[in-house]
Structures are given as C-alpha cells and as structure tokens.
Amino acid sequence: MTSNSESATSADQPAPTIGPPDVIGTPLSPTATKVMVLGAGELGKEVVIAFQRLGVEVVAVDRYANAPGQQVAHHAEVIDMTDPDALLAVIDKHRPAYVVPEIEAIATAALVDVAERGIAEVIPTASAVVATMNREGIRRLADEELGLPTSPYLFADTLEELTVAARQIGFPCVVKPVMSSSGKGQSVLRGPDDVASAWETANTAGRVQGSRVIVEGFIEFDYEITLLTVRAIDPRTGVLTSHFCAPIGHRQINGDYVESWQPHEMSPDAHASATSIAARIATALGDGKLAGRGVFGVELFVKGDDVYFSEVSPRPHDTGLVTMATQRLSEFEMHARAILGLPVDVTLASPGASAVIYGQLDEPAIGFENVAAALAVPETDIRLFGKPESFHRRRMGVVTATADDVPAARERAVRAASLVSPVPGRAAVRKATVLPPPPPAPPRRPGPPPGHSAPPPGPSAAPPGAAGPPPGPIGPPPGRPVPPPGRPVPPPGPRPAPRPLGGPGGQRPIAPPGAPRPAGPPRSASPGQSPVMTSLVKTGDSADGAAPGSPVAGE
The missing domain is CATH 3.40.50.20 (Rossmann fold)
Incomplete structure (x- = not known):
C-alpha cells in the first residue's frame, strides 16, 4: 500500500544541487563517519x-x-x-x-x-x-515573511501586558512560553480570571524562567495533523527536494501527545494546502549554505478545507513514532538518510496507530508488568524507552499497532498500552530476581538393599518394562529358499553331522595339563600395520582394550 505522498521542489527559490557523501567509513576507526x-x-x-x-x-x-x-x-x-x-x-x-x-x-x-x-x-x-x-522567531517567519495562514497572536513580557493581550485576542485563547516545547507551560484561558494562573504556569514550566509568552487566538479546528516533510536529495535529479509522508492525526492532552495514527483522511483541497505550507516553511528553514537536509515535523490545524500553520520542529516529531509501524522507512531512518545525502522513501506500508505508556510513578528505575499480555494484542509492538527515572506524566514507552484500517489500529494500540502496568523499582527488582520454584523431582525407582549392588544387565537384557518381540509366524531358517506364495513349505531334511574339531585333518589332540602349548606359525605385520600395533598384538593386548592414554596406532 502506498500513500498519496508526493515530492515537490520549492517554487520560491531554486534548491541548490548537492551530492551525497563519497564514502561512509567504519565506526571506531580512522575512516569513521x-x-x-x-x-x-x-x-x-x-x-x-x-x-x-x-x-x-x-x-x-x-x-x-x-x-x-x-x-x-x-x-x-x-x-x-x-x-x-x-x-x-x-x-x-x-x-x-x-x-x-x-x-x-x-x-x-x-x-x-x-x-x-x-x-x-x-x-x-x-x-x-x-x-x-523560539516561538516568536518561527511565528514571525511564518506570518510576516512567508505569509502563511496562522491564528492571531500577540507577545507579552509582564502580567500586565498579558492581561491586555488576552483581552485584545479575545477569549478563549492560548498562552505559551516562547521558550518551551511539548506543551510545557501551556494554558487555555477561558476568561479574565485565568490570566494570573496562566502567567504563573508559563513562567515556571518554560525552559527560561520569567520568559516572554505568546498569546494565540483559539481556532475551533476540526482536527490537527503532523505533516512530516523530508528535505532530501532526489536521486534522479540530484536536487534537494521536499518529500511528504501521509498525514498523521494525533490527540493531545494539555499540549502533550497521547496517541497518533496514520494516515489521517483529508480532503484533496486541504491536503494540497497542507503540503504547500509545509514545503514553504521547510524550505525557508533549510535555506543555508548546505541546504538543510532532514525531517521537519510541521504541525497544522485544519477546519474544513482551511489549513493553519501552528508549529514546526526541524527534527523527527513525537507523533511520528507511529511511522515505525506504518511506513517502509520510519521518520528516524529518513532523517539519517537525508542527513547523509542518501535517497529516502515515504511509502506507507499499512494503516497504524501509536499510544503512549506513561510512568504514573515518581521514582527511579521502575519496572513494567503485563508486557506479554499487551503483545498478545494482534499486530502490536512495544518500545520501552529505558529512561532511568519516571515521573507521573513522563513518556516511558509507546505501543504501535497496525490493522486493516485506522480505527482498528487505534483500538489495538490504546488497549495494549492500557495493559502495561508500571511497578515501583523495589517490586521490579524483587520480581526480576526471585526465581520460580523448581519442578518436583520424579519418583525414585526402588533399588537394591543397602550394601548390595544390582548386577549390571547383560548385553541383551531388555530394560525393565520393555516388551519383547511381537508374536508372529516364524519364517524359514536362514539359508532356506522361501517358496512362492501358495506353495507349502517343504519338510526339513536330515541335519548334517557335526564337523570334527580341528578342521579337515580331524580332531586336534588334547594336551595334558601343564604341557607346553604348541607354538603357531610366526605372525608378521600385515601390509600397512605399524610395528607398534604388531607389538601390541604379540603381547596379547588389543588396540581396543588399551588403557586410557596408552599409544594406539594411527593417533
């Protein structure tokens, strides 16, 4: 399955022609890239x-x-x-x-x-x-320089300025620190009574304490998407080009992503507007002497066929974690390829979704239970990030799922994520280190009385309980011809007389006790037999019966 993703070179200015690196070396060596x-x-x-x-x-x-x-x-x-x-x-x-x-x-x-x-x-x-x-810099670039549609906005440096700006923008409105990301320090103001608390939140949760804030008009959008835009070299032309992945829908709580899915259905007109906005902002950010390769996560609000620019990240986006399940190349693989000047592929392989696993605990080195149950949900995968410390709303893992359609994939991802249970570190250590009890030992067979040893079974002795050969007709003795089917077996003839001992010459005389044994003919080594073997044979020892470690011919 392929998406309606496309490639488009920015029409604003010609993209420079650059080439991929000549060589990728070997890690941990002088040739390393x-x-x-x-x-x-x-x-x-x-x-x-x-x-x-x-x-x-x-x-x-x-x-x-x-x-x-x-x-x-x-x-x-x-x-x-x-x-x-x-x-x-x-x-x-x-x-x-x-x-x-x-x-x-x-x-x-x-x-x-x-x-x-x-x-x-x-x-x-x-x-x-x-x-x-800096939200101020990117908003001024999008609105004042590129003319992209955005929500109305103002900036404020003090509580008094925020009060005036919120009144001018109108309620409801959104307040964000200009130096923040992932929803940190963000508030929705429903009325004048929310201004003071919004100012306090912005100044304690932003990256810079006491920083400037942006006040944005509230857009009653139908949905919001992330349009991953990849600036990479087109292998056919050698020109830097914008490539678009299928739109990613997502749901946020307090500005933080909770689940995402791909593809998100859009009207043709809305999709065309979205790709135009994404191409223009990515090209503007990438217009440097080295042309700015890589993945850009462009966030957009959509209302009907109207599309509004919201934010952009010049790197893989958290909502794009879903691409690890849905695309032939994830956003991370495309980012690495684009940086190295290698071709990218935005093919959509399957509808899919992702759902976040939160820490839910405020302590280090937590564990996770019921991972097996979560993975039993069809077509799911789990990434546990391995963060050394957990917070209640910290992302500690993600579930990705695929299905024949997006609603089914979303249901699978959310269900699997809900099954994973974070546990405190102490419980995790205890459960990880305590081994299950060993299985019961099989009952012992009764042995001989103390002080007695059972004789070893003979070479043909059957083990206890072994069945003998099955009953059946006894065939003719060895050497007798088998009659054709339907003919009777002839009666046995007279048994031959026993041959005399000692061969054709008759019976060998028996020597009286103590008499010397007659010597036989001298033995010589057979062709290929070593003198060592001959010596062993002459002394009455066999090679097979040599003591462990004794020399044996051929070793």
Missing part, C-alpha cells in the same frame, strides 16, 4: 539506531547519564547543553562531521559558531535551530 546527537531521549535513541544501521559512529549527548540514546550509542557525554563552553568543548573533543540537535534546550549561539567556523555541519542548519527554539 561520525555524528553527534544532542538530546538522547526516546527520539534521539531511534536516530542513533538509524545511523548505526548505516555504519555511522554516534556520540549521544544529554544532561543526565544513561539516557535512552546513550544506552545504544558508541560514545556518551553528559553536559549542560545550554552552556556554550561545555557544548563547544564536547564538539571539539569528538570532531563529528554532523551535529544533530534533537531537543530545543541548546546553546544555539555555540552551534552558530560551529557552523560558521566549518567545524561541523549543523542539521538542518544553525539558523533553523535558532529560529525554531
């Missing part, structure tokens, strides 16, 4: 794996140890990525060819310096990373 991934969460982990499958050496960087991506990378670094000196030092230490940001909380000035000095290529570009980590 090296990538540094900044942000080693669940999305970064899948990016690391995708690069490793292409033979790339990967350095995973995060603010805490044993992050999911660090568990599978060649190298791991723990630094404060908002510290420009620390970030520059780790890049200088490893000297990667590519720096791939997977989160927003990064010292972007350091990345600009790295790109300008030619130390490494920043993906998609350093300017794109700067623009997208």
Whole structure:
C-alpha cells in the first residue's frame, strides 16, 4: 500500500544541487563517519539506531547519564547543553562531521559558531535551530515573511501586558512560553480570571524562567495533523527536494501527545494546502549554505478545507513514532538518510496507530508488568524507552499497532498500552530476581538393599518394562529358499553331522595339563600395520582394550 505522498521542489527559490557523501567509513576507526546527537531521549535513541544501521559512529549527548540514546550509542557525554563552553568543548573533543540537535534546550549561539567556523555541519542548519527554539522567531517567519495562514497572536513580557493581550485576542485563547516545547507551560484561558494562573504556569514550566509568552487566538479546528516533510536529495535529479509522508492525526492532552495514527483522511483541497505550507516553511528553514537536509515535523490545524500553520520542529516529531509501524522507512531512518545525502522513501506500508505508556510513578528505575499480555494484542509492538527515572506524566514507552484500517489500529494500540502496568523499582527488582520454584523431582525407582549392588544387565537384557518381540509366524531358517506364495513349505531334511574339531585333518589332540602349548606359525605385520600395533598384538593386548592414554596406532 502506498500513500498519496508526493515530492515537490520549492517554487520560491531554486534548491541548490548537492551530492551525497563519497564514502561512509567504519565506526571506531580512522575512516569513521561520525555524528553527534544532542538530546538522547526516546527520539534521539531511534536516530542513533538509524545511523548505526548505516555504519555511522554516534556520540549521544544529554544532561543526565544513561539516557535512552546513550544506552545504544558508541560514545556518551553528559553536559549542560545550554552552556556554550561545555557544548563547544564536547564538539571539539569528538570532531563529528554532523551535529544533530534533537531537543530545543541548546546553546544555539555555540552551534552558530560551529557552523560558521566549518567545524561541523549543523542539521538542518544553525539558523533553523535558532529560529525554531523560539516561538516568536518561527511565528514571525511564518506570518510576516512567508505569509502563511496562522491564528492571531500577540507577545507579552509582564502580567500586565498579558492581561491586555488576552483581552485584545479575545477569549478563549492560548498562552505559551516562547521558550518551551511539548506543551510545557501551556494554558487555555477561558476568561479574565485565568490570566494570573496562566502567567504563573508559563513562567515556571518554560525552559527560561520569567520568559516572554505568546498569546494565540483559539481556532475551533476540526482536527490537527503532523505533516512530516523530508528535505532530501532526489536521486534522479540530484536536487534537494521536499518529500511528504501521509498525514498523521494525533490527540493531545494539555499540549502533550497521547496517541497518533496514520494516515489521517483529508480532503484533496486541504491536503494540497497542507503540503504547500509545509514545503514553504521547510524550505525557508533549510535555506543555508548546505541546504538543510532532514525531517521537519510541521504541525497544522485544519477546519474544513482551511489549513493553519501552528508549529514546526526541524527534527523527527513525537507523533511520528507511529511511522515505525506504518511506513517502509520510519521518520528516524529518513532523517539519517537525508542527513547523509542518501535517497529516502515515504511509502506507507499499512494503516497504524501509536499510544503512549506513561510512568504514573515518581521514582527511579521502575519496572513494567503485563508486557506479554499487551503483545498478545494482534499486530502490536512495544518500545520501552529505558529512561532511568519516571515521573507521573513522563513518556516511558509507546505501543504501535497496525490493522486493516485506522480505527482498528487505534483500538489495538490504546488497549495494549492500557495493559502495561508500571511497578515501583523495589517490586521490579524483587520480581526480576526471585526465581520460580523448581519442578518436583520424579519418583525414585526402588533399588537394591543397602550394601548390595544390582548386577549390571547383560548385553541383551531388555530394560525393565520393555516388551519383547511381537508374536508372529516364524519364517524359514536362514539359508532356506522361501517358496512362492501358495506353495507349502517343504519338510526339513536330515541335519548334517557335526564337523570334527580341528578342521579337515580331524580332531586336534588334547594336551595334558601343564604341557607346553604348541607354538603357531610366526605372525608378521600385515601390509600397512605399524610395528607398534604388531607389538601390541604379540603381547596379547588389543588396540581396543588399551588403557586410557596408552599409544594406539594411527593417533
């Protein structure tokens, strides 16, 4: 099954022609092609794996140890990525060819310096990373420079300014910190009484305390989608092109993704508008000296045939986790390919869905029960991210499912995710280390009385309880011809007389006791027999009966 995905080169400006890398080296060797991934969460982990499958050496960087991506990378670094000196030092230490940001909380000035000095290529570009980590920058780019349809918006730096801005935009409206992601610090204002609490939430949950906020008009949309847009080289033309995956529908709670599915049905007009918006924003963010390759997660609101730009991430998107089940290449594999200048494929293989597994506990090293029951749901897979610490609403895993249609896939994914139960770390350790009781031993057979040993069975002795040969007709003796069917068996003839001992010469005389034994003819080694074997035979020992470790001919 293929999607109605398409490829389109931006009409705004000609895309530069670039070529793929000449060679991909061997990891952990002087020829290695090296990538540094900044942000080693669940999305970064899948990016690391995708690069490793292409033979790339990967350095995973995060603010805490044993992050999911660090568990599978060649190298791991723990630094404060908002510290420009620390970030520059780790890049200088490893000297990667590519720096791939997977989160927003990064010292972007350091990345600009790295790109300008030619130390490494920043993906998609350093300017794109700067623009997208700040909601104000990306909203002004989309609205004022590109003219994309958006909701009305204003910015505020104080509670008083927020009060005025909310009144001008109108209620309901949405307040977000300009420096945040994944719904952190976001509030919906239903009336003037919500302004103060929204200001407090924005200033405590954003990446920068006391930061600027954006006030957005509330759009009564029918649905929202993520349109994964891949800027990659077209192998037929060598030109950088925008490729579109099938639309991904998703459901959010407080700005955080809960489930997603692909494909999401759209009208032809709405789909055309969506691809146009996505192509323009991705091309603008990728317009650097190295053209800006990679995956862009473009979020859009849809009302009827009207499409509104919401946000964009210049990296794989959390709602795109569903592509691990639905597409021939996941968004992570496409990201790695595009960065390396390799062809991509946006083929949709099956309808599918994803559902998040939350930690539900606030403690480290939790465990998960009922994984087997969840995987018993047809066509499901589970990714447990391996995060070392759990929070109540922290994503700790995801279920993906496929089916003949999206509703069936969504039902499977949600059902399987609901079966997985997080358990406290103490219980997880206890259940993981306590072995089940051994099975009962079989009953012992009665043996001989103490002090007695049973004689070993003879060579032809049958084991106890073994049945003898089945009864049946006794055939003719060996050597007698078998008569044809229907003819009687002739009676046996007279038995031949016993042959005399000693062969044709008659019976050998019996020597009296103590008489010397007559010597036979001298024995000589047969052709090919070694003197050692001859000696063994002459002394009355056989090669088969030699003691363990004694020399035997031929060894």
